[in-house]
Amino acid sequence: MFNIRQIIVPTDFSKLSFTAFDYAKDVASRWGAKIYIVYVLEKQPPFLAMRSLDVNEDQVMKSMEEQAQLQLGEAVKYFDDVNLEIVPVLRKGVDYEELVQFSKEINADLIVLATHGRTGFLHTLIGSVAEKVIRHAKCPVLVTTPTDEDRKKN
Numbered sequence: 001m002f003n004i005r006q007i008i009v010p011t012d013f014s015k016l017s018f019t020a021f022d023y024a025k026d027v028a029s030r031w032g033a034k035i036y037i038v039y040v041l042e043k044q045p046p047f048l049a050m051r052s053l054d055v056n057e058d059q060v061m062k063s064m065e066e067q068a069q070l071q072l073g074e075a076v077k078y079f080d081d082v083n084l085e086i087v088p089v090l091r092k093g094v095d096y097e098e099l100v101q102f103s104k105e106i107n108a109d110l111i112v113l114a115t116h117g118r119t120g121f122l123h124t125l126i127g128s129v130a131e132k133v134i135r136h137a138k139c140p141v142l143v144t145t146p147t148d149e150d151r152k153k154n
Contacts, residue, residue: 004031004109010038010099010129013071020114020144021078027110027142034085037075038102039068040095065090096132103139112142 009024011017028035041064044057072088079086091098103111115130134141 002109004028004033006036006106006108006110007033008036008038008099008103008106008108008111010040010095010111010113010133011075013039013075014116016116016146017114018075018078019146020112020142021075023142023144024112025079025082025084027112028084029082032084033109034087035079036087036089036102036106036108037072038089038091038099039072039075040091040093040098041065041068043092043094096129096136099129099133100136100138103137108139110140110142111137112144114144114146116146 004027007024007028009020011020024035027033041061068090069088072090076086076088089102091102099111099113102108111133113130113133115128130141130143134143
């Protein structure tokens with residue numbers, strides 16, 4: 001029998017990534033689980049941002065971290081209608097590696113993530129975070145795919 005106590009819900013703050021929130025909310029409500037909303041910030045800031053704004057790497061990273069914390073705060077509000085413990089988490093590094101590592105650190109019972117549903121050349125070019133998390137995670141992973149309606153919203 002499963003006992004789901006800790007759920008990780010990764011986000012990139014896109015509307016498509018929020019489609020996983022409903023699934024996580026439902027599972028967490030049924031089990032009384034804690035939800036960790038996780039955003040992974042790249043270690044290196046975009047080169048274009050530094051060049052166009054004429055700022056140094058530390059300034060760009062600080063700004064990106066502050067913006068990510070604000071967006072995590074907004075993401076937490078999505079769960080205001082349920083009585084669950086929601087923990088925003090900001091990590092730095094390679095997205096799938098940080099998600100897998102964090103799942104080990106908290107002994108996660110489930111990872112719920114949305115895939116953008118890319119196929120073909122685009123998928124081959126950029127890869128799939130969901131695919132890499134599935135391959136490396138030691139806990140079950142629930143992957144949601146966007147509906148046609150979800151795709152139209154983005």
